[in-house]
Amino acid sequence: xxxxxxxxxxxxxxxxxxxxxxxxxxxxxxxxxxxxxxxxxxxxxxxxxxxxxxxxxxxxxxxxxxxxxxxxxxxxxxxxxxxxxxxxxxxxxxxxxxxxxxxxxxxxxxxxxxxxxxxxxxxxxxxxxxxxxxxxxxxxxxxxxxxxxxxxxxxxxxxxxxxxxxxxxxxxxxxxxxxxxxxxxxxxxxxxxxxxxxxxxxxxxxxxxxxxxxxxxxxxxxxxxxxxxxxxxxxxxxxxxxxxxxxxxxxxxxxxxxxxxxxxxxxxxxxxxxxxxxxxxxxxxxxxxxxxxxxxxxxxxxxxxxxxxxxxxxxxxxxxxxxxxxxxxxxxxxxxxxxxxxxxxxxxxxxxxxxxxxxxxxxxxxxxxxxxxxxxxxxxxxxxxxxxxxxxxxxxxxxxxxxxxxxxxxxxxxxxxxxxxxxxxxxx
Ligand code: KE4
Numbered sequence: 001x002x003x004x005x006x007x008x009x010x011x012x013x014x015x016x017x018x019x020x021x022x023x024x025x026x027x028x029x030x031x032x033x034x035x036x037x038x039x040x041x042x043x044x045x046x047x048x049x050x051x052x053x054x055x056x057x058x059x060x061x062x063x064x065x066x067x068x069x070x071x072x073x074x075x076x077x078x079x080x081x082x083x084x085x086x087x088x089x090x091x092x093x094x095x096x097x098x099x100x101x102x103x104x105x106x107x108x109x110x111x112x113x114x115x116x117x118x119x120x121x122x123x124x125x126x127x128x129x130x131x132x133x134x135x136x137x138x139x140x141x142x143x144x145x146x147x148x149x150x151x152x153x154x155x156x157x158x159x160x161x162x163x164x165x166x167x168x169x170x171x172x173x174x175x176x177x178x179x180x181x182x183x184x185x186x187x188x189x190x191x192x193x194x195x196x197x198x199x200x201x202x203x204x205x206x207x208x209x210x211x212x213x214x215x216x217x218x219x220x221x222x223x224x225x226x227x228x229x230x231x232x233x234x235x236x237x238x239x240x241x242x243x244x245x246x247x248x249x250x251x252x253x254x255x256x257x258x259x260x261x262x263x264x265x266x267x268x269x270x271x272x273x274x275x276x277x278x279x280x281x282x283x284x285x286x287x288x289x290x291x292x293x294x295x296x297x298x299x300x301x302x303x304x305x306x307x308x309x310x311x312x313x314x315x316x317x318x319x320x321x322x323x324x325x326x327x328x329x330x331x332x333x334x335x336x337x338x339x340x341x342x343x344x345x346x347x348x349x350x351x352x353x354x355x356x357x358x359x360x361x362x363x364x365x366x367x368x369x370x371x372x373x374x375x376x377x378x379x380x381x382x383x384x385x386x387x388x389x390x391x392x393x394x395x396x397x398x399x400x401x402x403x404x405x406x407x408x409x410x411x412x413x414x415x416x417x418x419x420x421x422x423x424x425x426x427x428x
Pocket of ligand 1 (some may be wrong): 022114119120144146157205210240241275313400
């Protein structure tokens with residue numbers, strides 16, 4: 001089924017660990033060789049054999065406008081013709097920073113970096129520098145990139161591959177990472193009480209997108225805001241996925257919560273490597289060169305990446321595609337639910353926030369990591385393969401999110417529901 005891709009995978013493994021440059025791409029948990037992609041356009045992606053798929057991975061979130069959106073390609077091409085990097089400030093960095101601060105009232109100042117990992121790593125370092133405290137709280141199953149302190153009970157690939165979080169992470173580092181349970185405010189209170197005066201930050205995915213999709217329970221985010229304010233703790237929203245995804249102003253707009261700091265990535269780079277962290281000016285002003293907390297990057301604010309981000313955010317502001325893509329995602333979700341009901345013995349739980357979604361193979365609602373972990377990952381692996389054979393390219397993991405873009409059509413949704421029906425027939 002994956003002719004040329006399998007050949008390429010064998011060759012890749014001679015030079016690249018696991019044959020991939022990021023573990024989740026290896027299709028390990030779905031027991032098959034990964035597809036190597038040759039090109040993509042709109043909602044479609046094409047493998048090395050030229051086979052077409054409807055794409056719901058969207059490069060793990062960035063491509064809210066679909067693949068090769070002409071305005072984005074043009075902006076990057078134009079920027080490239082003027083040179084690819086200068087290692088010096090450019091006007092485009094001001095433009096992107098201003099666009100984001102105008103849309104996110106909680107962000108007075110923002111620093112560009114090259115990945116979500118850099119954004120969250122820097123945000124926690126800054127929170128430590130600002131508060132003079134060492135520890136931070138994350139949530140079991142949430143993923144904030146691969147810097148050492150976050151690889152404790154991380155989500156995404158670490159969860160998918162059941163990789164224990166600690167090899168290579170020192171006990172000293174690990175001891176400063178405290179792990180609470182998502183949607184469980186008591187678990188946060190307990191950690192704060194047990195580490196009084198020592199917690200610099202709470203970092204949270206305001207919609208968990210790395211254990212599949214788990215929405216915040218009513219009152220969860222409000223409770224986090226209250227607890228952190230009462231204890232002088234910096235509340236960091238990791239909106240690398242949700243920023244410009246669940247609303248133009250991200251989850252903080254959707255749920256009406258004002259964090260102290262926000263991490264962004266994915267969509268703000270339009271598919272090029274960009275991350276960013278920003279927040280209250282009094283905190284951000286502690287970052288070098290004005291402040292003592294150091295963070296740097298050769299390619300931070302790269303002009304091509306800025307051009308892609310500006311083009312992407314400009315379209316999102318002008319088109320306001322959210323009602324359309326949220327409706328398409330809702331139609332997909334409803335179609336899948338209605339179709340599954342016709343298949344005895346197979347239960348699927350669909351979690352969705354806006355155009356980010358996930359279908360769990362389990363009979364009970366998925367409201368936290370524990371309930372997500374009850375999913376039948378073996379059945380998911382069979383389903384994934386069947387959907388691929390039907391021409392649907394999903395995230396190769398039960399514990400990832402799927403995304404609808406502005407390039408998806410009602411016809412794509414109909415085809416996907418039909419593919420779901422055919423796949424359930426195969427695996428049932
Ligand atoms: P990157 O360093 O991968 O750009 O971003 C890390 C990150 C931070 N925060 C959140 C909420 C994230 O979801 C991510 C990265 N997401 C995963 C997929 N869920 C990236 C895919 C991969 O690792 O290849």
